Amino acid sequence: MHKQYKFELTTPGRGLINITDEVAKYVNHANVSTGLCHLFLHHTSASLTLCENHDPLVQSDLEAFMLRLAPDGDTLYEHIAEGPDDMPSHVRTVLTQSSLIIPVSDNKLALGTWQGIYLWEHRLRSHKRKITVTIQGD
Incomplete structure (x- = not known):
């Protein structure tokens, strides 16, 4: 069986947003x-x-580490069309990931005790973000 859901959220700007409860809702459904x-x-x-x-x-x-690794406004970058955080945001995304696979057991996300699922916004200002959740299993 396959089920697919889509949801959007508006981020407050740079930082990590816990989306575990939202994803768990789709897994339960x-x-x-x-x-x-x-x-x-x-x-x-x-x-x-x-x-x-x-x-x-x-x-x-983690945010402090990433700021050191890919600082805003670095003169190395040529792609600055949307401001000094534009290219560093793309670098941060390439260094992290755009997808995750998590096991499902007994109709629940099989996460470790201290694990949560986060959307990591790399831009300084608020953005609307779209996530597709695909659940496969029996």
């Missing part, structure tokens, strides 16, 4: 006892990640 949940983000300046969901300092440390 699909009524799959054993299978896989595939998430795909339809954008090139944001990404998806599994991250520690207990201590918010992990998220701010």
